[in-house]
Amino acid sequence: MSTMTFAQALHSALKLEMERDPSIYLAGEDITIGTFRVTAGLVEEFGERRVRDTPISESAIVGSAVGAAVCGLRPVIELMFVDFIGVSLDQLFNQAAKMKYMFGGRARLPIVMRANFGAGMGAAAQHSQSLEAWFMHVPGLKVVMPSTPYDAKGLLISAIRDDNPVVFLEHKGLYFTATGEVPDEAYTIPLGLADVKRVGEDVTVVATARMVSQALAAAEVLAGEGISVEVVDPRTLSPLDEQTILASVKKTNRLVVVHEEVKFAGSGAEIAAMVAEKGFDDLDAPIVRVGAPFTPVPFSPPLEKAFLPKTEDILVAVKKVVGR
């Protein structure tokens, strides 16, 4: 056991898996240095054959991973920012996601595409987005989004061992600020399994990534006001752990979904619709979603601050569903 940051936990996962499986290679822009240090040091240990800096060519990075995977390798590639998915999207959603199905089941695409996402660092509109809803919408992809170092390491190891294309999303604000106790050895957290981060009775708050800590902070405040909040972290958005979410709503009868994505058509829309459809009889109040406004991420610090959903927004949402 060690205290690790989010970035260190991810690094540990990569290192352990690369030691275990020689068919794993890493590729991405500047990964020998590591934009956020996650991959730093790996080239010294594993060599340039297995840790490759690429030209700035996202289509080639993702596309070559597709070809390599179908021919027997296990690529773990990195997009420097999830916002760069635009320049490589075809290879992800038309090729990687669909090859197995289109080829009648014969192909196997064990690819992990890591990317950081999220706002709060003044990186502005093209380096700060949350795009998980895009990836959730594509059959053939899995979408994973850890919120803690412990979850990050276990989920990344599972993602690497999974034989499907996994989009592994890391909130850039968590890399160095989220710390926690993490086992030194390899362990797995199953994909598609949510985690109850805080047990409660009065309302379920489903939260992802950096919003998990915001939700936990809100829960602390609300506990002082006699409202008991259960915080559920899906951890994997696709496949979604409907069972855990529905069981929680069955107990609390109220649901708030919070994410950093733009609220309109975000992952929360799917979660809310699913619960409305399958858990309607358990609901005592309408479902409320908390998300960012329908704007690009602004640069100016006060505007960016206003853009980001925060603890106060969760407090308001919870009070709305409990009728206070």
Place this chain on the structure above:
Amino acid sequence: MTLSPEQMLDCYATMKKIRLFELRAAEEFAGMRIPGFVHLYVGQEAIATGVCRALRPSDYIVSNHRGHGHLIAKGGDFRYMMAELFGKKTGYCKGKGGSMHIASLDLGMLGANGIVGGGPPIAVGAALAAQYQGTDRVSVCFFGDGASNQGTTHEAMNLAACWSLPVVFVVENNRWGEFTHQSKHQTVEDIADRAAGYNFPGVIVDGNDVMAVHETAIEAVARAREGKGPSLVECKTYRIRGHFEGDPMKYRSQEEFREWQEKDPIQRFERKLEEMHLLEPERIKVIETAIRAELDEAVRFAADSPYPDLAELTQDVYTA
């Protein structure tokens, strides 16, 4: 490296197989037994044939939307091809891919592709796997003049050059990118010139001369196999039929069409083989009859095969 008479006749037979398959596919499509779109390879047979002849079964090819010829040249079976085009469960892709996504991983055919420019990065990935695993396999990417303008093609070539990957980029310049003539969609006459931009060899070959294509392919494949990196082979050819079946081709001049019909790769090779006394009308007839019989059987097989069970709809989205 010259081919033996047997091998030359084999090349001829392969070209005939492609031609007759495509014409039969056109018939079946017109008869509404093939849904969706088909993009036929008529006129380009020498390229798939000459290139695949230079490959081993364990080498990889990546194709495009005009992929039937590539699959046949790599060893594709008429029955499983026709069944796939018909959408039947006995097809190469269990009926779930169709013409534009037909593939056989066993044959090293990593798929036709519905996205123009979708293939080059994948072909580079296959080459990466070969290099990484220390095999001497080669990856060949077939694409057209249209795809040569896609960003993905440039990225793929550059990356292949940076990592010195064993890939041969075969551009089939058939003069038409969908409905737009090459003279309008790019400012170079010779796509091979672009190889200089990536610092690897670019060569031009008469794409309607199967022996010339084969000789050129041998060199490029050997180069890749020896670890000397990628090359670009531009095959000058012509798309005899439309971009897709049903394309009225109003955009094309009859003059250009006639000019290229006279350079038909199969007729030219026939004449050459006749001059060498390796072929004569009798022999041609025998070859054709055999192929047509195979095609009849393939169509029967496809027609008689069942569609996939409805349960297939939700299968193979993921690997368990």
